[in-house]
Amino acid sequence: MDQHGSPKGGPKRTLTVFALVMITTGIITSVHGAPSMAEYGFSLIFIYGLVALVFLLPSALISAELATGWPEDGGVYVWVKTAFGERMGFVAVWQQWIENVIWFPSILTVMVVVATYGFAPDLHENRWFIFCAINALFWALTIGNLFGMHTSSWVAIICTVFGRILPILFLFGLALLFINRGNPSQISFDWNSFIPDFSETSKLTFIVGAFLTFAGIEASASNAASAKNPRRDYPVAIISSAVIALVLVTLISLAIAIVVPQEQLDLDAGIMQAITILLDSNGLGALVAVAGLIIALGMLGEVNNWIPAPTRGLLVAGRDGSLAPIWQRENRYQAQQPILIMQAVIVSSISTIYLFFDDVQTAFWLMNVVPTLLYIVMYLLMFSAAIRLRYTHANVPRRYRVPVGNVGIWVLAMLGSFAGLIAIVFGFLPPDLVKPEDRNSYVLVVAVGFVVFTILPFVIYALRRPSWVTPSQAS
Secondary structure (H helix, E strand, C coil), rough: CCCCCCCCCCCCEEHHHHHHHHHHHHHEEEEEEHHHHCCCHHHHHHHHHHHHHHHHHHHHHHHHHHHHHHCCCCCCCHHHHHHHHHHHHHHHHHHHHHHHHHHHHHHHHHHHHHHCCCCCCHHHHHHHHHHHHHHHHHHHHHHHHHHHCCCCHHHHHHHHHHHCCCCCHHHHHHHHHHHHHHCCCCCCHHHHHCCCCCCCCHHHHHHHHHHHHHCHHHHHHHHHHHHHHHHHHHHHHHHHHHHHHHHHHHHHHHEEEEHHHHCCCCCCCCHHHHHHHEEEEEEEECHHHHHHHHHHHHHHHHHHHHCCHHHHHHHHHHHHHHHCHHHHCCCCCCCHHHHHHHHHHHHHHHHHHHHCCCHHHHHHHHHHHHHHHHHHHHHHHHHHHHHHHHHHHCCCCCCCCCCHHHHHHHHHHHHHHHHHHHHHHHHHHCCCCCCCCCCCHHHHHHHHHHHHHHHHHHHHHHHHHHHHHCHHHCC
């Protein structure tokens, strides 16, 4: 072990604080869910702030402590495994991984829609086009990753700055100019509009979208070991990224809510609807296609980062004996080829949901809500692990510790867990976009997806064999 507590021969320490902030911001600032939050109008600020306080803040601070105490490869798998054993560690990393697998079709859908909107806006309602396009994209990216085509830190910085930060600031600036020129705002800016009406149960499910927007901050832990000084730099980066992400997603959601009438808002095309209105109002309608391509490229970088990231933790768990040897292999480019191919096959299978639902919007939302519920299970395990490790591994050096001693970590973990459980309940409530005759089917799909994918890792782990442990991992 080196002086920072990471294994010798591990990743080179080349990432600066700025690079860590940009990479982490790119990971957690997911704009594809902004249209769903725009449904809440001005009160989206209240909801984003509340979710940030009760979920993002606990996640960020607890992740910072865990990552600086255990910065080695494996992330949440290592944390939960150290606290509760290999089985629960495998369950945690499985939830983190499978959440992404189910989520990929939804973000790819938005990417395809924004890329083509300036040329053929009606394609976003063509389910066969969406199905074929997202599969072609995902398999192309997967094949690229098989050859070690991972995004370097400078590419991640470029994607974050030019594909996220600048477009969002530009879009919000146009929205302010839109109002300043006397155009009517689609939302009211007053106190009554700021406090959401929680009695509207058909909208409560969209709050789950805020959780998905902020989920993933712990995934940047895989970059902690590459920091020049992980115990010092990582806490600064993760907290800074959380603040930046909160500001960015709030601004883009507000911009959409201001200019797009709620009854016309599409969950997958909402960003482009807003861009079209704003550019047209400034005589720049010819740039709609260009704007769509810029945002699509930002999303492309996000997806490409996520394709290999969670599979690393799954690989580490597999080498501990949780997966058969075939899933522990890497090719000559050090890519976990069998897992990546299996992941692409599952993504293709899940994307067939578009072929079974006539309404693209409903299918799209299902691929947002189900992964969020699965991800929350992982967070419940992570929060619990953080508390346990404070007692069982109290002497492990952590550059960053959650303030106020054990009381502080108990409060944050309980706060984040309670918020997560509430979100799970909200996830089962059908939104207005689901037709009355389809609401039972909607709830059934959510329930089956949540239960099956949560139970599956326990089944897989129960089938493990002692011979599956990689020799170098055996103790």
